[in-house]
Amino acid sequence: MADTPVLEVSNLRVSYYTDAGRAIALDDANLTLNAGEKLGLVGESGSGKSTMALAMMRMIKPPGRIESGRVVVAGTDLTALDEQQMLKARLSKIAYIPQGAMNSLNPVTRIGAQMVDAIRAHEPGSSRANMEERCRQTLESVDLKRGVFGMYAHELSGGMKQRVCIAIDILLKPQLIIADEPTSALDVVTQRQVMETINRVQKSIGAAVILIGHDMGLMAQFVDKVAVMYTGRIVELSSVREMFTKPLHPYAQALISSLPKLENKGVFQGIPGLAPSLLRLPGGCAFHPRCERVMEVCRTVRPDLEVQPDGRGVACHLYGRRDR
């Protein structure tokens, strides 16, 4: 696998301008992802996970705005493209499966027509027969029958519809696939089958995957790296094993210890307090009012995400350099 990163996000910042003030939904996000890597993006609702995905797709709508930063996918700076070029880049370079995608299939057009549409928009020269054959092959690659091409959405089960969405997403073999809670409405058995499919097609086209969600179980089973977000910032970025066995950031620690496992039956450990509103963030580290290991410096100085000697990233004064 190539070592040149397929995705480089640097200093990405998104704000929403509301009547009550400016809310920074994504603050100074930095990420690098290699081909074939799978990253999990976790956090409570409102922590900025979906904003991050939308910003990478350049799909932030007013009153939201990308304030600064770059998103480079396979050498192309998406933030520098004009609207026409961005339309071309979507699906061919970077594909997005939004939350509840399976309910966004057009109910009155056949599945095939919706897939052909996607190819035609990017490759107007393709012949009809060629496009149709590619669609049928792609359906097969996500474990659907070729005949699904001629069916309507209502004839398919939830898991099958989600597979159709995955098929549309990989039609043009993008280098990066972003999936926002792709299985949240599915039963556990179907969920496992759909995730196995994503895993397989991702390997076969060599794409990087960003999985967004709050199901930590799914993350533990699927991704290679986990980024934990809190109030719009990445507070920890570690390999999945390190994250689940030895989380560093106190928020990540609380998140991991709140998870029900087979061993700790009957132990419930929630995280005390509530996430603050983005319009009224506390000074210093945004997590300090809920943090058990809060120090004086946390109230005034906001910690930056710093790379530790072992390569993990964490934004917390507990791990800060001592020379400051």
Next chain:
Amino acid sequence: MSSLMELRKVTKIYSHGLVARTTTVALSDVSLTVREEEPTIMTVAGESGSGKTTLAMLLLGFIPPTMGSIFYKGQDISRIKGDDKVIFRREVQAVFQDPFAVFNPFYTVDHLLSVPIRRFHLARTRSQARDRMVEALTAVGLHPDEVLGRFPHQLSGGQRQRINVARALVLKPRLLVADEPVSMVDASLRASILETLRGLQRDHGVSILYITHDLTTAYHISKSIVVLYRGSVMEAGDTDSVITRPQHPYTRLLIDSIPWPDVNRRWGETEIKAKEGEGADHAPGCKFASRCPFAMDKCKVTPPLFRLAEHHAASCYLMEKHPTMDSAQLSDLLPT
């Protein structure tokens, strides 16, 4: 042993269409008892289409059973009238899945909590009513001054769901039917809501019927579990046995598909042989047979319940060396 709530051989069939009637068996011959003396937490688990929400609707008296009867404190709930009906309505409460959909956006939290107090004449004065609200909110771990007077949109999903529990609690119920109460709540809040529910059972003597598809939380909160598949009981028993040593092929598939948040417990080490369900299956016999890797000829006849251990039973011919038991006696083997 008297029963608080009892389902006796309940079947619910939905039918639609006037000329060509199509029927769906949502629940088939289910008997369950929640005992009066010992408050317990019982899980009814299943995927979508298993009949678990139908079960909740039946228990709350929202829909009548097609066959069989449901009793509350010995009275058939379809015949309860007058004062007894008021008592039933007060003592059996519900918490539903979506904390965003059940609130009227025009009313404050106070309204939501004070209506049941007024309706059931639970307080004589305004201050008494307020004390009752404060007590219920405190019991679910909320600060009354942080939520009273607020509108639903000013509250988080976790707060709203706890207010739903508080609303049920002001009525001092005996039974709480909780239909997927945490499936739409963030992972970090899930633990605190489950802890709230367990506190209700432990400190307030409320029995809880926890209806869910999430076996991880079921394992942590409940003493006993009943696994449904397309309206039939597949396996039942004490939660520990069923989750750590599942016997029925369906339960085994279900438990093997749980994504445990544990990097050392890999997902699905056994391969899924069963196909994805494609539409309802009308064939008689075991409902799981069409997806079951071990299906045999005799599965075309509905298997009885086999009693595997004191607190464990499964409905599958693979267990046929064990003695059979009457499905109406199912509750006898569930620990409280």
